[in-house]
Each structure stands twice: as structure tokens, then as C-alpha cells.
Amino acid sequence: MINLNWFPVWQRNFLVWKKLAMPSLLGxxxxxxxxxxxxxxxxxxxxxxxxxxxxxxxLAAGTLCYSxxxxxxxxxxxxxxxxxxxxxxWEAILNTPLTLRDVLVGEWLWAASKSLLSGVAIIxxxxxxxxxxxxxxxxxxxxxxxxxGLCFSGLGLAVNAVSPNYDFFLYYxxxxxxxxxxxxxxxxxxxxxxxxxxxxxxWLPLTHAVNLARPLLLGRWPDAVALHALxxxxxxLAGFLFGLRQTRRRLLR
Amino acid sequence: xxxxxxxxxxxxxxxxxxxxxxxxxxxxAGRCHGLLGPNGAGKTTTLRLALGLxxxxxxxxxxxxxxxxxxxxxxxERVGVVPQMDNLDPDxxxxxxxxxxxxxxxxxxxxxxxxxxxxxxxxxxxxxxxxLIATLSGGMKRRLTLARALVxxxxxxxxxxxxxxxxxxxxxxxxxxxRRLMGQGKTLLLTTHFMEEAERLCDDISVxxxxxxxxxGSPRELIQTHIEPHVVEIYGDGxxxxxxxxxxxxxxxEQAGETLFCYTxxxxxxxxxxxxxxxxxxxxxxxxxxxxxxxxxxxDLRD
Numbered sequence: 001m002i003n004l005n006w007f008p009v010w011q012r013n014f015l016v017w018k019k020l021a022m023p024s025l026l027g028x029x030x031x032x033x034x035x036x037x038x039x040x041x042x043x044x045x046x047x048x049x050x051x052x053x054x055x056x057x058x059l060a061a062g063t064l065c066y067s068x069x070x071x072x073x074x075x076x077x078x079x080x081x082x083x084x085x086x087x088x089x090w091e092a093i094l095n096t097p098l099t100l101r102d103v104l105v106g107e108w109l110w111a112a113s114k115s116l117l118s119g120v121a122i123i124x125x126x127x128x129x130x131x132x133x134x135x136x137x138x139x140x141x142x143x144x145x146x147x148x149g150l151c152f153s154g155l156g157l158a159v160n161a162v163s164p165n166y167d168f169f170l171y172y173x174x175x176x177x178x179x180x181x182x183x184x185x186x187x188x189x190x191x192x193x194x195x196x197x198x199x200x201x202x203w204l205p206l207t208h209a210v211n212l213a214r215p216l217l218l219g220r221w222p223d224a225v226a227l228h229a230l231x232x233x234x235x236x237l238a239g240f241l242f243g244l245r246q247t248r249r250r251l252l253r
Numbered sequence: 254x255x256x257x258x259x260x261x262x263x264x265x266x267x268x269x270x271x272x273x274x275x276x277x278x279x280x281x282a283g284r285c286h287g288l289l290g291p292n293g294a295g296k297t298t299t300l301r302l303a304l305g306l307x308x309x310x311x312x313x314x315x316x317x318x319x320x321x322x323x324x325x326x327x328x329x330e331r332v333g334v335v336p337q338m339d340n341l342d343p344d345x346x347x348x349x350x351x352x353x354x355x356x357x358x359x360x361x362x363x364x365x366x367x368x369x370x371x372x373x374x375x376x377x378x379x380x381x382x383x384x385l386i387a388t389l390s391g392g393m394k395r396r397l398t399l400a401r402a403l404v405x406x407x408x409x410x411x412x413x414x415x416x417x418x419x420x421x422x423x424x425x426x427x428x429x430x431x432r433r434l435m436g437q438g439k440t441l442l443l444t445t446h447f448m449e450e451a452e453r454l455c456d457d458i459s460v461x462x463x464x465x466x467x468x469x470g471s472p473r474e475l476i477q478t479h480i481e482p483h484v485v486e487i488y489g490d491g492x493x494x495x496x497x498x499x500x501x502x503x504x505x506x507e508q509a510g511e512t513l514f515c516y517t518x519x520x521x522x523x524x525x526x527x528x529x530x531x532x533x534x535x536x537x538x539x540x541x542x543x544x545x546x547x548x549x550x551x552x553d554l555r556d
Contacts, residue, residue: 016344087340089340092342095304095306097357
């Protein structure tokens with residue numbers, strides 16, 4: 001990480017992305033927009049207020065975190081797997097002076113960068129629809145997005161490293177991603193959960209991302225910022241290190 | 254001049270299987286060295302060890318003056334690699350493939366723009382710089398992979414089966430390219446299953462089997478040392494009957510399927526004997542590297 005050897009790997013992915021930037025950005029926006037409009041107006045019409053704000057305002061932070069998670073996850077599962085396993089791009093790079101660590105740091109930071117783009121696109125929508133209370137606080141969402149992106153990119157690389165094929169990713173979505181979407185406070189406040197389930201939800205990284213993002217949109221500084229940030233970083237770093245170890249066993253043995 | 258690549262007592266085990274078993278190899282600068290061996294002989298593993306991609310269980314690797322694996326990244330700055338399977342970047346054009354690969358060696362866009370025309374020219378792809386990889390033929394992809402291995406102007410080029418799957422035209426083009434590289438003073442290390450390729454291109458050859466070098470020398474030396482100079486291949490009706498008679502002029506006989514290989518110093522006498530067996534047909538030819546290879550590694554399949 002100290003050296004910049006990872007940068008050509010990041011740059012390679014960026015140059016590929018640049019070729020398809022428009023459809024990619026539109027895709028980044030369409031999904032969360034549908035969630036916000038569909039659920040925000042549909043469900044919001046029934047709920048009126050959640051935690052003292054209109055449901056659409058409440059939902060915005062959840063959708064933001066959910067989209068960042070999705071973007072980082074798809075990039076490190078399907079896209080990285082194609083580069084590693086199908087196209088053998090990583091093997092081509094390993095024949096140069098770059099090492100596997102350089103490749104994985106590049107992939108990690110690239111996926112986090114891509115999820116940052118998704119997140120920023122949603123912030124633009126949030127600004128456009130006026131779904132915030134204090135504009136200056138919404139700027140603090142950027143580091144939250146970066147942390148969330150690093151967290152789920154790292155976890156994604158861990159899953160990528162042990163996947164025999166694309167089908168395997170379905171287990172990760174079913175067992176890890178979906179529970180976070182449904183229990184991590186995206187759609188409703190975690191206080192609505194029974195105590196035992198709320199305790200379980202506290203262990204999910206997405207919960208911590210939402211705990212940072214939601215207050216910022218509702219006009220106040222979040223509690224326990226350091227704790228939430230540390231949990232996100234710890235998950236991301238652990239995922240990255242495990243992914244590096246397993247990918248080394250997979251490609252360089 | 255120090256050897257561009259020196260492997261000493263190299264050993265690599267996977268569980269109980271010894272894939273590379275005390276292998277010694279020393280390349281001479283500016284020459285082409287062929288690594289021949291049946292499937293599973295340990296050729297690809299040897300190349301991966303030589304590049305410092307995997308660590309040996311015993312023995313040493315010295316690549317371009319650097320001790321591996323500790324100094325592998327430094328050594329690889331001056332090595333080019335043509336892998337067994339094409340792994341060109343399908344998302345990029347021909348030109349972009351070279352440019353991006355140069356970035357992995359720390360070459361700036363500007364430096365690469367200076368180098369790309371000569372590389373495209375070398376690969377015979379001058380008119381294809383904006384073509385996507387999917388539109389290239391197998392031979393073009395191979396030539397581009399070779400050009401890509403040269404982006405860093407390497408001292409040593411390692412090629413793992415560079416012509417497998419190519420038609421004769423494409424293969425000859427690759428051979429021309431490799432001869433030009435030798436003309437520029439580069440050292441080549443290549444593995445191949447085509448004995449003709451090894452015989453034409455390589456100055457030195459190591460035949461490896463079961464992870465060990467079993468013989469080493471120039472193609473001519475190997476043929477002179479290890480095999481009779483002539484081969485009469487005999488086939489057709491009455492082969493078994495003739496074989497039963499045998500010929501005292503055959504120094505060594507091998508039957509493979511319907512064909513008998515008679516290795517001899519005196520082919521004219523064998524041919525004279527065959528005249529008495531009108532049902533038999535034959536082909537008389539000089540012995541080649543493939544005969545040596547089959548003698549040393551056997552005719553059994555190695556899958």
C-alpha cells in the first residue's frame with residue numbers, strides 16, 4: 001500500500017470502465033431511484049412519518065448505503081472473477097514486476113472508487129430531491145461512502161478468492177447480502193426489531209454504514225462515529241487480507 | 254558473461270508428488286534454449302519457479318543476476334513472458350493492450366507511444382492497431398502476445414508453447430519473429446511439443462522427464478549421441494511375419510501400432526531386404542529429434 005505499484009491495475013480497470021461510463025452510471029442510478037421512488041412514495045404514502053421525518057427522507061440514507069454495498073460487491077465478485085478466472089488478466093499482470101498484492105490492492109481500491117461514484121450519483125439525487133436537512137452535513141457522507149466501499153470491496157475479494165464459479169456468488173448474496181439489506185436498517189429503524197434480532201443486526205457491517213449515513217441526512221452528527229468507522233474498516237481489511245491469502249493459494253502455488 | 258537464468262537443484266513438491274526433482278539448468282546469453290518433455294514432465298512448473306511466481310522447496314534460481322524469489326520483481330523488469338494460453342485483455346484494442354501492459358512495467362504512455370509502432374510492425378499487426386482482440390485470428394493473437402512480451406525490451410524472453418494450436422503459416426511467422434529476437438541478442442527459453450520447432454530454433458535443448466533433466470545438448474549432438482542416424486519406417490501386409498524374421502541390420506526396432514521403426518546405421522541393407530517382401534511399404538528418413546525424444550521418454554501416453 002505504501003508504494004504505488006497498485007496504480008496501473010486500478011488504471012486498467014478505470015480505462016475499461018471509461019469505455020462504458022454512461023450506461024454504467026445510468027445503471028448505478030436507476031436501481032436506487034426505483035427504490036426511493038417506489039418505496040418512498042408507495043410505502044411512504046401509508047407511513048407518513050418515520051422517526052419524525054417523511055419516509056422518503058428516512059429511506060434515502062438506507063438506499064445510499066445499500067447501493068454502495070451493491071456496487072462494491074458486484075465489482076469484486078462478477079467483474080474481478082472474470083478478470084481472475086476467465087480472462088486470466090491477473091496472471092498476465094503477475095508475469096510483470098507487479099505482485100499479487102499489487103493486483104489485489106488495485107482491485108480493492110478500484111471497487112471502492114467505483115462504489116464511490118455510485119454513492120456520489122445518489123447524493124446528487126438526494127440534493128436534487130431535497131432529501132436532507134443540513135447541506136453541510138451531507139458532505140460528510142463522502143467519507144462514509146468511502147469506508148462502506150472499502151468494507152464491501154474487501155469482503156467481496158474474500159468471496160471471490162474461494163469461488164469455484166459464478167454460481168457460488170449466489171450463496172454470498174443469499175446468506176450475507178440479503179440479510180443485511182433486510183436487517184441492516186435500510187428500510188426501517190432497527191428499533192423496530194425484537195431485541196435478539198437487533199443484537200444480531202449490530203454485527204452486520206451495513207448497519208454501521210446506515211448508522212453513520214442516516215443522522216447526517218437527518219441533520220445531526222452521528223453517535224459513536226469512531227466505532228462505526230472502525231467496524232467498517234475492520235471488516236474490509238479482514239476481507240482483503242483473507243482474500244489475498246486465499247488468492248495466493250489459488251494462483252501461486 | 255553470467256548466465257541469464259541458472260537453476261540449481263530445483264525441487265518443487267505438491268503433497269507427495271515431486272513435480273520438479275533436483276533440476277539443473279543454465280542458459281547461455283544470446284541463445285535459444287528449448288525445454289522439451291512430455292505432458293506433466295514439470296516444464297510449466299519450472300518456468301513458474303524461474304519467474305519467481307512460486308517458491309521452490311529446495312534449490313536456487315538466479316534470474317538475470319537476481320536471487321529469487323526475494324528479488325523476483327526486480328528481475329522480472331527485464332523478462333518477457335509468452336504464456337501457454339493467450340491472456341490478452343479483451344476489453345482493449347491491440348494498441349491499448351500494449352500500452353496498458355507497458356504501464357505494469359512503469360512505462361509511461363509517452364514512452365509506450367514511442368515503442369508501439371515498432372512492436373506492431375514486429376508482430377505484423379501494423380494495420381490492426383485499433384482492432385479489438387475478439388476480431389483477431391489465433392495467429393494474430395499469438396503474435397500480439399509475443400509483441401506484448403517485448404514492451405519492456407527484455408533481455409530474456411520465456412515462451413511456454415508459443416505455437417501450440419497455430420497453422421503452419423502462423424507458426425512460420427512466429428519462428429521468423431523469434432529468429433529476429435535472437436539476432437538482437439536476446440536470450441530465449443521456450444517449451445514446445447514440436448520437435449521440428451525445437452530442432453530449427455534452439456541452440457541448446459534440455460529434455461526433462463519426471464522433473465529432471467535427462468539429457469542436454471544441441472539438437473545435432475543429441476541426435477548423434479542418442480540415436481542411430483537413419484530410420485526406416487515399415488508398414489503394410491506381412492509386417493508381423495517380417496518382424497519375426499527381423500533384420501540383423503536393424504540396430505533397434507520399435508513397433509508402434511501398425512508401424513515398425515527400424516533404427517539403423519546401414520539403411521540400404523534394410524531396404525534391400527525389404528525388396529523380398531512386396532507387401533511391405535517403407536519410408537527411409539534421417540533420424541530426428543523426435544526419435545531421440547521418443548527413445549528417451551518412451552512411447553506411452555502421459556496425460
